[in-house]
Amino acid sequence: xxxxxxxxxxxxxxxxxxxxxxxxxxxxxxxxxxxxxxxxxxxxxxxxxxxxxxxxxxxxxxxxxxxxxxxxxxxxxxxxxxxxxxxxxxxxxxxxxxxxxxxxxxxxxxxxxxxxxxxxxxxxxxxxxxxxxxxxxxxxxxxxxxxxxxxxxxxxxxxxxxxxxxxxxxxxxxxxxxxxxxxxxxxxxxxxxxxxxx
Amino acid sequence: xxxxxxxxxxxxxxxxxxxxxxxxxxxxxxxxxxxxxxxxxxxxxxxxxxxxxxxxxxxxxxxxxxxxxxxxxxxxxxxxxxxxxxxxxxxxxxxxxxxxxxxxxxxxxxxxxxxxxxxxxxxxxxxxxxxxxxxxxxxxxxxxxxxxxxxxxxxxxxxxxxxxxxxxxxxxxxxxxxxxxxxxxxxxxxxxxxxxxxxxxxxxxxxxxxxxxxxxxxxxxxxxxxxxxxxxxxxxxxxxxxxxxxxxxxxxxxxxxxxxxxxxxxxxxxxxxxxxxxxxxxxxxxxxxxxxxxxxxxxxxxxxxxxxxxxxxxxxxxxxxxxxxxxxxxxxxxxxxxxxxxxxxxxxxxxxxxxxxxxxxxxxxxxxxxxxxxxxxxxxxxxxxxxxxxxxxxxxxxxxxxxxxxxxxxxxxxxxxxxxxxxxxxxxxxxxxxxxxxxxxxxxxxxxxxxxxxxxxxxxxxxxxxxxx
Numbered sequence: 001x002x003x004x005x006x007x008x009x010x011x012x013x014x015x016x017x018x019x020x021x022x023x024x025x026x027x028x029x030x031x032x033x034x035x036x037x038x039x040x041x042x043x044x045x046x047x048x049x050x051x052x053x054x055x056x057x058x059x060x061x062x063x064x065x066x067x068x069x070x071x072x073x074x075x076x077x078x079x080x081x082x083x084x085x086x087x088x089x090x091x092x093x094x095x096x097x098x099x100x101x102x103x104x105x106x107x108x109x110x111x112x113x114x115x116x117x118x119x120x121x122x123x124x125x126x127x128x129x130x131x132x133x134x135x136x137x138x139x140x141x142x143x144x145x146x147x148x149x150x151x152x153x154x155x156x157x158x159x160x161x162x163x164x165x166x167x168x169x170x171x172x173x174x175x176x177x178x179x180x181x182x183x184x185x186x187x188x189x190x191x192x193x194x195x196x197x198x
Numbered sequence: 199x200x201x202x203x204x205x206x207x208x209x210x211x212x213x214x215x216x217x218x219x220x221x222x223x224x225x226x227x228x229x230x231x232x233x234x235x236x237x238x239x240x241x242x243x244x245x246x247x248x249x250x251x252x253x254x255x256x257x258x259x260x261x262x263x264x265x266x267x268x269x270x271x272x273x274x275x276x277x278x279x280x281x282x283x284x285x286x287x288x289x290x291x292x293x294x295x296x297x298x299x300x301x302x303x304x305x306x307x308x309x310x311x312x313x314x315x316x317x318x319x320x321x322x323x324x325x326x327x328x329x330x331x332x333x334x335x336x337x338x339x340x341x342x343x344x345x346x347x348x349x350x351x352x353x354x355x356x357x358x359x360x361x362x363x364x365x366x367x368x369x370x371x372x373x374x375x376x377x378x379x380x381x382x383x384x385x386x387x388x389x390x391x392x393x394x395x396x397x398x399x400x401x402x403x404x405x406x407x408x409x410x411x412x413x414x415x416x417x418x419x420x421x422x423x424x425x426x427x428x429x430x431x432x433x434x435x436x437x438x439x440x441x442x443x444x445x446x447x448x449x450x451x452x453x454x455x456x457x458x459x460x461x462x463x464x465x466x467x468x469x470x471x472x473x474x475x476x477x478x479x480x481x482x483x484x485x486x487x488x489x490x491x492x493x494x495x496x497x498x499x500x501x502x503x504x505x506x507x508x509x510x511x512x513x514x515x516x517x518x519x520x521x522x523x524x525x526x527x528x529x530x531x532x533x534x535x536x537x538x539x540x541x542x543x544x545x546x547x548x549x550x551x552x553x554x555x556x557x558x559x560x561x562x563x564x565x566x567x568x569x570x571x572x573x574x575x576x577x578x579x580x581x582x583x584x585x586x587x588x589x590x591x592x593x594x595x596x597x598x599x600x601x602x603x604x605x606x607x608x609x610x611x612x613x614x615x616x617x618x619x620x621x622x623x624x625x626x627x628x629x630x631x632x633x634x635x636x637x638x639x640x641x642x643x644x645x646x647x648x649x650x651x652x653x654x655x656x657x658x659x660x661x662x663x664x665x666x667x
Contacts, residue, residue: 015515016516016519017512017515017516018391018392018491018516020491020629020631022610022629022631022632022633022634023631023632023633026633026637027610027611027612027634028612030233030261030612031233031262031274031276031277031279031280031612032276032280033236033237033240033279033280033283034237035237035240035241035344045632045633045637045638050619075512076392076512077391077392077395077425080391080392080425081327081422081629081631082326082327082610082629083234083325083326083327083341083342083343084233084234084343085234085237085325085343085344085345088343103392103395104395105392105395105425106395106396106425106426106427107327107340107341107342107343107422107427110343110346111343111345111346114343114345114346115345124512164359165218166218166219166220169218177345177346177349177357178245178247178348178349178352178353180219180357181222181349181352181353181355181357182352182353183216184213184214184216184222185353187213187214187222188213188214188222188224188353188354188355191213191214191224192224192354195224197251
């Protein structure tokens, strides 16, 4: 997994509450058995017109000024619904490495950490302010610094954020979960022995 | 010290907590289906890893499979490839698989309990958010992502942070015609779709105790729609009675010995929770969702909200977007909402009790001519067989409903069972998200009797006043 240390990038606004994983990637794309290549299907139903090819001009992220965005700004309860890891796969493949929102759904939140994506919980008022700033200036970029636990705005001011130290450590190092757990394989064996699991 | 069922199960499954890291939790049962497992098996192959305990994982095809003409080859190439991938992966890694025509096939969350694979005190995971269903048995059960599926296959454990605990106590008694689905929708309406985030919910109170095991599964199933990863009900005599004689019960112990062990998992009387939410059964009427999130719900005597009456700006924004999508006028009475399609089934409401309730409504009536499609999809082959033995299929057919083979079907519309743009569906499933049942289609979540009644009337009606024949 690719590590996440510091990221500077364009911020794309997605002003909706309860963005569910069905919206992030609709079910018709879950039939593939690959782990990559989901970027073009991201936000499919919102992103394209009925012909499923033409970008929907009313979908804000489609505007030229947000192309190449690596930071997504959204509202409460981002990633709710289905546990499909295709959602972070699609975001990552599209180029999103960091999501800023007041709150995230649990399963999605932890799925991000297995895919090198940093979900940052930012206070609701700050998010509203960021929406205004992003729209006010084309090319608006933020720097998200996971080591320093802060977001740096274009004017140099900062927003501090918190994250569980172990999740931070995992992202900073790009650690694979299975590798981490297998360091303690002896403990698992001992547990199984005690419970007589053959 | 008095413990909740969650704390008891957690304590019994915590393998080890490395300093400064997440606890390693042992997983007793892992269910796999075709949509979220292929990449996990591929990951194992690439890393040269094997499945640590193939005998603790059971797989079933359910999301993609057709619900009619199943004997014909699956036309959708990708669906077929995904089903074949699960079949091949199970063969390669030595995992038991309930294939499309196996009598044990069905929706994974219907099949696990009916086979006795889901037991009190277990930790259960599956790459599917509705794994919460199994919590009805007093198992700690929740959905995981595909990377975690791979982790469970490789290590039989999961890295987990402890959750906070929430008690949702439903006291009193339900009125006639009010079901488990109405209870859970009312709970979500009260606490919101993110109200349970970070929590495991234990459902308690007289109403929950009075529910059948099937009803408890319906309630726990939708814990995830309230944001909670897992929902739980402490096991009791009803739990044990349901499990008696099930196919996969441990063979090395008597049923009495097993029941005595299971009883130990129930929350201690003096335990406490981080948060407590209370509802009264008497206050709950049949529920209907009006928007694009399960929390956008009201009683059947209610109406679509008026935006100006919503105080919170964010809630108002979400309601405004939802109404634009579902094409409903502000203030419209729920019973004035006309539908053109109906779906009964899913891991929420695809069990025998659900089909019985719907058939009771359907009996002697006819689906309204305005209804273009009304399908009944049993949750499993076992449910289908039992329903047919009772003649429910005949009642449905005579009333104008289609009777199908089991599967996830129109709950998420991965197979051919999907809505067209502009369709409006009364659905017993669990999600009314935009496009969930088909692009630009509109979903109203209800219980099985309410769905059947809506199909017969052509619009939502209060099933408490139904003319049973």
